[in-house]
Amino acid sequence: MTQGQETRKRLVETAAGIFNTRGYSGTAVSDLMAATGLQKGGIYRHFESKEQLAVEAFDYAFEMAVRARFQDFDRLTSPLQQLRHFIRNFVHRRSPIPGGCPMVNTAVENDDGNPVLKQRARQAVNVFVDRLVDTIERGIEQGEIKRDTDARTFALLLFSALEGALVVSRLQGSFKPLEAVALTLERYLDERVDLDERTASGKSSH
Amino acid sequence: MTQGQETRKRLVETAAGIFNTRGYSGTAVSDLMAATGLQKGGIYRHFESKEQLAVEAFDYAFEMAVRARFQDFDRLTSPLQQLRHFIRNFVHRRSPIPGGCPMVNTAVENDDGNPVLKQRARQAVNVFVDRLVDTIERGIEQGEIKRDTDARTFALLLFSALEGALVVSRLQGSFKPLEAVALTLERYLDERVDLDERTASGKSSH
Numbered sequence: 001m002t003q004g005q006e007t008r009k010r011l012v013e014t015a016a017g018i019f020n021t022r023g024y025s026g027t028a029v030s031d032l033m034a035a036t037g038l039q040k041g042g043i044y045r046h047f048e049s050k051e052q053l054a055v056e057a058f059d060y061a062f063e064m065a066v067r068a069r070f071q072d073f074d075r076l077t078s079p080l081q082q083l084r085h086f087i088r089n090f091v092h093r094r095s096p097i098p099g100g101c102p103m104v105n106t107a108v109e110n111d112d113g114n115p116v117l118k119q120r121a122r123q124a125v126n127v128f129v130d131r132l133v134d135t136i137e138r139g140i141e142q143g144e145i146k147r148d149t150d151a152r153t154f155a156l157l158l159f160s161a162l163e164g165a166l167v168v169s170r171l172q173g174s175f176k177p178l179e180a181v182a183l184t185l186e187r188y189l190d191e192r193v194d195l196d197e198r199t200a201s202g203k204s205s206h
Numbered sequence: 207m208t209q210g211q212e213t214r215k216r217l218v219e220t221a222a223g224i225f226n227t228r229g230y231s232g233t234a235v236s237d238l239m240a241a242t243g244l245q246k247g248g249i250y251r252h253f254e255s256k257e258q259l260a261v262e263a264f265d266y267a268f269e270m271a272v273r274a275r276f277q278d279f280d281r282l283t284s285p286l287q288q289l290r291h292f293i294r295n296f297v298h299r300r301s302p303i304p305g306g307c308p309m310v311n312t313a314v315e316n317d318d319g320n321p322v323l324k325q326r327a328r329q330a331v332n333v334f335v336d337r338l339v340d341t342i343e344r345g346i347e348q349g350e351i352k353r354d355t356d357a358r359t360f361a362l363l364l365f366s367a368l369e370g371a372l373v374v375s376r377l378q379g380s381f382k383p384l385e386a387v388a389l390t391l392e393r394y395l396d397e398r399v400d401l402d403e404r405t406a407s408g409k410s411s412h
Contacts, residue, residue, distance in 0.1 A: 021318045025232030099318055104373055108314040111376040112227045112305055122377050129374075153386040160370030160387050161363060167310055168335075168366060170317040171328050180359040181366050188394070 008046045011036055015057040016064075020099035023109045024054050024117060055120055061102035062124045064095040070131070079139035083158075083189055086132070090162045091175065091182045100170050103128065104163050129155050146194045154192070161185055214252045217242055222263040222270075226305035229315045230260050230323060261326055267308035268330045270301040276337070285345035289364075289395055292338070296368045297381065297388045306376050309334065310369050335361050352400045360398070367391055 001009070014036050019027050029050060032043055047053040069089045076082045099105060106121040132155035139145035165181035207215070220241050225233050235256060238249055253259040275295045282288045305311060312327040338361035345351035371387035 023229065023231055023315055023319075025229055026315070026319065100314070104370075105314055107373050107377045108306070108311055109229055109232070111373075113229075113232065118377065125374060125377060150386075153390055156371060156374065156383050157367060157387050157390050160374060160383070161367040162370070163373065164310075164366030164368070164370030165362060167313050167317075167369065168331060168362065171313045171324065171331060177362050177366070180356075181363050184359055184363050191397075 012056050012060050015053050016061040016097050019054050019057045020061050020097050020102050058120050061097045064097050068093040068095045079135045080144040082135050087182050129159050146192050149192050218262045218266050221259050222267040222303050225260050225263045226267050226303050226308050264326050267303045270303050274299040274301045285341045286350040288341050293388050293391055335365050351398050355398050
């Protein structure tokens with residue numbers, strides 16, 4: 001990596017925390033200069049505009065959120081266990097980027113705001129929810145989850161309830177609301193377990 | 207109402223839509239001047255600061271959201287029906303203030319931002335969730351809802367899931383995600399109905 005590439009990478013990583021904390025409107029180029037020690041010209045050597053930097057910073061923050069929430073996800077073979085693990089990760093694992101969930105932050109600020117960032121948030125939510133839909137569908141196929149489960153609706157419920165509870169928790173300065181909602185979702189998941197299929201296929205209960 | 211009071215009221219109402227759409231950071235005094243036709247001096251005659259106006263605008267937007275979501279709520283006597291009605295109102299009734307939910311907007315922007323607005327959002331969420339907690343508790347007392355229901359956790363799930371789904375719906379430009387999550391919550395509520403108690407106390411099923 002050249003020095004220029006390293007500077008660019010560091011700029012994106014630092015900007016991710018600032019944009020995710022203060023928002024796109026709330027971040028001035030002077031904030032980015034102060035945080036990175038770069039002059040305005042140094043920033044604009046790497047990025048055409050504040051918007052372009054914000055988009056790359058969002059992509060980075062999103063990637064970090066996905067890594068935290070899906071950590072060790074692929075090491076599990078059971079879709080049911082993957083879903084339980086996802087819920088627990090959401091509560092207990094933190095992205096290193098401060099400021100809460102980049103998807104919700106960017107969505108809420110830009111749903112009537114910057115169209116490029118709104119589109120980016122929309123794609124990110126789709127990718128994220130689709131991964132849950134895929135997991136639930138595999139769970140149904142493998143006989144772990146009841147066949148009458150609507151995979152997309154269930155995925156949306158998981159995403160919406162956890163994200164909503166995270167907003168409440170950050171507001172209250174306590175993770176209790178998120179923990180309580182996560183536990184309810186785990187119990188809800190337990191009720192979706194296809195016990196008949198599991199017994200029929202000789203699988204042991206968890 | 208004097209002309210001054212009328213101007214002040216109109217200013218709060220107009221500012222509510224602007225702050226709720228663009229956010230606190232994203233709203234300049236010039237935006238408020240353009241929307242109200244007032245000069246800067248005209249605005250500062252009524253409010254000490256942008257912050258003071260934003261706080262009153264938030265209170266107004268919150269009141270409108272409560273009115274929409276709890277519309278006709280008190281006309282129902284059954285707590286169970288009140289909860290169903292609340293879920294449907296959340297999906298179908300809109301506050302006249304554009305920009306989505308003022309609680310979530312203000313929480314997400316200010317959880318690391320303006321402490322006065324953060325405090326206001328926290329109080330608003332508490333008031334809102336407490337009203338649901340109270341309804342669920344009355345439902346348990348009256349034998350409509352199962353006794354092993356944790357009222358606060360259930361209220362948090364309702365609030366978090368609906369608010370989270372509203373964020374997704376606004377991002378997608380479709381109310382289908384919100385409708386799907388609301389329907390799942392109604393079914394979840396159905397599963398919390400205390401059928402034994404209802405039969406025991408001679409109440410008819412809904």
